[in-house]
Amino acid sequence: MNPLEHKISEIKEKKIYKKNFCLLAIKNNFHYTALPGQFIHVKTEDVFLRRPFSIAKYSDKNLSVLFQIKGKGTFSLSRKNPGEKIDIIGPVGNSFPYEKFKGDIVIAAGGIGISPMIFLASVLIKNKKKFSFFYGARNKDLLLDIFLPSGKYPAVVSTDDGSKGEKGKITDKIKDYIKTGKIDAIFASGPYFMLKTISEIAQNANIPCYVSMENRMFCGTGVCQGCVIETAEGFKKVCTEGPIFDAKQIKWKETTYL
Numbered sequence: 415m416n417p418l419e420h421k422i423s424e425i426k427e428k429k430i431y432k433k434n435f436c437l438l439a440i441k442n443n444f445h446y447t448a449l450p451g452q453f454i455h456v457k458t459e460d461v462f463l464r465r466p467f468s469i470a471k472y473s474d475k476n477l478s479v480l481f482q483i484k485g486k487g488t489f490s491l492s493r494k495n496p497g498e499k500i501d502i503i504g505p506v507g508n509s510f511p512y513e514k515f516k517g518d519i520v521i522a523a524g525g526i527g528i529s530p531m532i533f534l535a536s537v538l539i540k541n542k543k544k545f546s547f548f549y550g551a552r553n554k555d556l557l558l559d560i561f562l563p564s565g566k567y568p569a570v571v572s573t574d575d576g577s578k579g580e581k582g583k584i585t586d587k588i589k590d591y592i593k594t595g596k597i598d599a600i601f602a603s604g605p606y607f608m609l610k611t612i613s614e615i616a617q618n619a620n621i622p623c624y625v626s627m628e629n630r631m632f633c634g635t636g637v638c639q640g641c642v643i644e645t646a647e648g649f650k651k652v653c654t655e656g657p658i659f660d661a662k663q664i665k666w667k668e669t670t671y672l
Contacts, residue, residue: 416446420503425496426476432555435526436492437470439478440500448472449509450534451626451658454479457501458487465491466653468530468603468626469505470561480529480561507657510534510601510624512543517598519545522588522612524604525556530626531603532561539565546570546591550584553577585611597621602661603628613661623661627652 427439440454448469454477455464465487471478483492494500512519512534519538523531528549538545546568551557554577562569570587571579580587585608588600592615602612603626616623629641629652641652644665650656 416505418503418506419444419446420501422499422501425494425498425500427496428492428494430492431558431560434483434555435480435558436483436488437478437480438491438494438500439471439476440502442473442475442477444477444505446505448477448505448533450512450537451509451530452505452507453530453657454502454504455506455653456491459490461485461487461490463487464503466506466628466657468533468628468657470529470532471536472533480526480532480558482526506653508655510626510658512538512541512599512601515543515598515622517544517596519543520588520591520597520600521545521547522584522600522602522604522608523547523549524584524608525551526558527602527604527608527626527628528558528561529603531601532563534601535565535567536563539563539567548572548584548588548591550574550579550587584608585615588612589615592619592621599623602626609661610666613664613666617662624658625661625664626657627659627664628657 421443424441429437453466453468455466457464467479467481469477470480481488483489521531548570550572552574559571572582572584600616600623609625642649645663
C-alpha cells in the first residue's frame with residue numbers, strides 16, 4: 415500500500431443530479447495511482463472531522479467523487495464550485511482484488527454504493543474482464559444508473575417499488591443469477607444489510623465475496639481506531655485495513671448504527 419499524500423487540489427467540474435447527489439471532478443495531483451475501492455478523506459467546512467468519499471472515476475488528470483447531499487459536510491462540499499480548492503488525503507485504503515479472478519465477476523451496488531463500483535467496472539472493462547453489473551435502489555429518485563460505464567457487459571437495474579427498471583431487491587436478482595452458471599467472485603458496495611445479505615448468498619453458494627464497508631471515520635489514517643469492525647481475526651480498521659474486506663471474515667450484526 416502506497417503512503418498517504420496530503421494535497422490541496424482544484425475542483426475542475428461540479429454537477430448536481432436529482433437535487434440530492436453531487437459529482438465533483440478534482441485535479442489529480444497524487445503521485446501514486448489510485449485503485450478501485452480506495453477513497454479520499456476530505457476536509458469540509460462547517461464540520462470538524464474529515465469525510466471519506468469513494469473514488470468513482472479516475473484518470474491521470476482528474477479523479478471524481480459521487481456523493482449524496484444529506485448533512486452539513488456534504489452540503490458544504492456540494493456548494494463548492496470549479497476553481498475552488500479542496501483539502502484531501504489519499505488514496506486511502508485497499509482495493510478490490512479483481513486480478514486474482516479469471517472468470518465471471520458479479521458487481522453488486524445499492525444506492526450511492528455505486529460510487530466505487532463505477533471505478534471498478536471501468537477498470538474491468540479496460541482489462542477485458544468478464545463481469546455483470548447489478549444495481550438497485552429503493553426507488554427511482556435514489557437510482558444513479560446514468561453512471562453505469564459504457565461497454566458490453568450484462569447489467570440489471572432494479573428498484574424495490576418498481577418505479578424504474580425491474581421490480582424487486584437487487585439481492586434477489588443476484589441470488590437468481592448465480593443459479594444460472596459459474597461465478598468466480600462477487601464484489602459489493604451499498605447499505606450494511608444489503609452487504610450482509612449478499613455475504614450470506616455468496617457463502618451459501620461457495621462464492622468468494624468482497625465488500626466495501628463505509629464506517630464513519632475520524633482520522634482516516636489508522637491512528638484513532640474509531641472505524642473498527644469485528645472480524646474473525648479480531649477488530650480491523652476500515653480506513654487502513656479496509657475498506658474492502660472478505661465478507662466471510664466479517665462478524666455481521668443483526669442491528670447496526672453505521
